[in-house]
Amino acid sequence: MKSLSAQDEAKRAAAEKAIEAFLKDGMIVGLGSGTTSRWFVRILGDKVKEGLKVVGVPSSKSTKELAQEVGVALAELNDVQELDLTIDGADEIDPEGRMIKGGGANLLWEKIVATASRTMVAIVDESKAVKQLGKFPLPVEIVQFGWRSTERHMSQLFKSEGYGDTEMTVRGGLERPLITDSGNFILDCHLQAIANPDSLVVQLNRIAGVVENGLFIGIAKSAVVGRTDSPAEVIHFPVK
Numbered sequence: 001m002k003s004l005s006a007q008d009e010a011k012r013a014a015a016e017k018a019i020e021a022f023l024k025d026g027m028i029v030g031l032g033s034g035t036t037s038r039w040f041v042r043i044l045g046d047k048v049k050e051g052l053k054v055v056g057v058p059s060s061k062s063t064k065e066l067a068q069e070v071g072v073a074l075a076e077l078n079d080v081q082e083l084d085l086t087i088d089g090a091d092e093i094d095p096e097g098r099m100i101k102g103g104g105a106n107l108l109w110e111k112i113v114a115t116a117s118r119t120m121v122a123i124v125d126e127s128k129a130v131k132q133l134g135k136f137p138l139p140v141e142i143v144q145f146g147w148r149s150t151e152r153h154m155s156q157l158f159k160s161e162g163y164g165d166t167e168m169t170v171r172g173g174l175e176r177p178l179i180t181d182s183g184n185f186i187l188d189c190h191l192q193a194i195a196n197p198d199s200l201v202v203q204l205n206r207i208a209g210v211v212e213n214g215l216f217i218g219i220a221k222s223a224v225v226g227r228t229d230s231p232a233e234v235i236h237f238p239v240k
Contacts, residue, residue, distance in 0.1 A: 005039050005051075007125050007127065007228070008039075009226075009228065010126060010226035010227055010228050010232075011036040011039050011089075011124075012043070012226070013227070014039075014124060014125060014226030014232050015036060015037075015039040015040035015043050015087075015224075015226075015232070016043055017224045017231075017232035018040065018121055018123045019043060019047065019087075019227070021039070021224065021234055022085055022119070022121050022222070023042065023044075023054070023085065023087075025052055025053050025054070025213075026053055027054050027055075027085055028054070028055045028056075028057065028084050028085075029044075029054050029055070029056050029057070029079050029083065029084065029085050029087065030056075030057050030083050030086030030087070030113040030114060030116070030120075031044075031056045031059060031061060031063050031067055031072070031086075031087070031088075032059055032088025032107040032108070032110060032113075033058075033063045033088070033089075033104045033110055034088070034089040034091075035089065035104075036091045036123050036125065036181050036226075037063065037087070038066060040066075040123060041056075041063060041066050041072065042066070043073050044056070044070070044223050045066075045067070045072055045124075046070055046072025047194050048070075048071050048073075049071060050214045050216065054072070054073070055073050055074065055075050055080070056072045056073065056075070057074070057080065057113055058074060058077070058113075059086075059088065059106055059109045059110045059114075060104070060106040060110070060181055061181050062106075063106075073209055077113060077116060078089035082116060082118060082165065083116050083117035083118065083140040084118055084119070085100045085119050085120075086116075086117040086119070087115045087121050087123055088110055088114060088120065088122065089101075089123055089135045090122045090124050090128055090136075090220075090223075091103040091126060091128060091214075092130045092133050092135070092136045093124055093128055093129055093226055094129075094131065094133050095131065095219065097122070097199075097219075097220040097221070097222075097237035098123070098133060098197050098216070098217050098218075099215070099216040099217075099219070099220060100133050100138055100139075100143070100214050101214050102139030102186065102213075102214030103136065103203070104141050105138065105139070105178055105180050105181075105186055105217070106180070106181065106239050107139055107141055107213070108141050108182055108184070108211055109181060109182070111158060111216060114216065114219050114220075115219060116142055117143060119221050119222070120149060120221060121224060122220045122224070123196050123223070123224050123226070124204055124224075124225055125221060125226045125227055125228075126226065126228065127225045129223075132193050132194065133193075133194045133197055133215075134191045134193040134221070135192065137169075137188040137190045137191070138188070138189040138213065138214050139171070139186050139187070139188055139214040139234055140186065140187045140188075140204060140211070140212075141180055141182070141185070141210070141211040141212050141213070141214075142183055142185050142187055142211060143185075143209050144183070145182075145193075146209060147209065150209030150210060151168060151187060152187070153207045154168065154187065154204070154207060154210070155168065155207075157204065157207065158189070158191070161196075161199075161200065161203075166189055166190060166191060167188070167189075167190040168189050169188050169190075170185055170186070170188075171185070171187070182211070182238050184211055189240060193214075200213075200215060201215035201217050221236070221239075222235060222236045222237065223235045223237070
């Protein structure tokens with residue numbers, strides 16, 4: 001069996017600790033997307049085989065397929081009311097619990113599932129814990145129709161906010177762009193450092209053609225950080 005990298009060990013440790021610390025029998029649980037969340041779903045499948053009773057609500061088609069493969073019972077979000085808990089990864093998370101998500105191209109469904117939950121817990125390896133958001137390119141999901149116009153409006157916003165001529169790239173490239181589960185494009189915005197994420201998350205979503213952006217603000221109540229040289233750490237964020 002292939003040995004895991006130190007980063008994968010940290011991701012798995014975060015997923016295991018989140019299940020231990022937050023998951024209870026009988027919960028309706030939002031299932032995140034991305035590499036760390038896949039560890040969570042696999043481990044959850046093992047717990048189900050041991051007798052844990054939960055119902056999962058997936059945040060992407062790929063997560064749904066994995067959950068079915070490992071035997072986790074599933075429900076559609078429309079068929080349940082408030083979720084008890086969502087456990088999902090992040091591409092970056094700062095000391096206030098603000099996150100960038102969308103590296104796996106599922107930010108819209110992830111945000112819908114997370115905000116339908118009483119509690120959202122982020123699971124990350126230590127490389128994703130940052131002092132300031134922005135080094136990871138900010139994904140913005142946009143409709144295909146007139147996307148160049150949407151891009152221009154986004155560029156104007158970034159300039160007005162002091163980011164200068166921001167590089168924006170279509171995920172997957174112009175010849176074969178990635179299409180999200182909702183049929184949209186993703187623009188990856190290379191901002192380098194986001195000075196005021198609380199304001200930017202609102203301003204981006206005011207632009208016609210923007211469906212949702214990858215800034216998750218005030219959503220994560222806690223985080224579990226997997227580390228390569230010490231046990232996973234549970235962090236709780238203050239309620240504002």
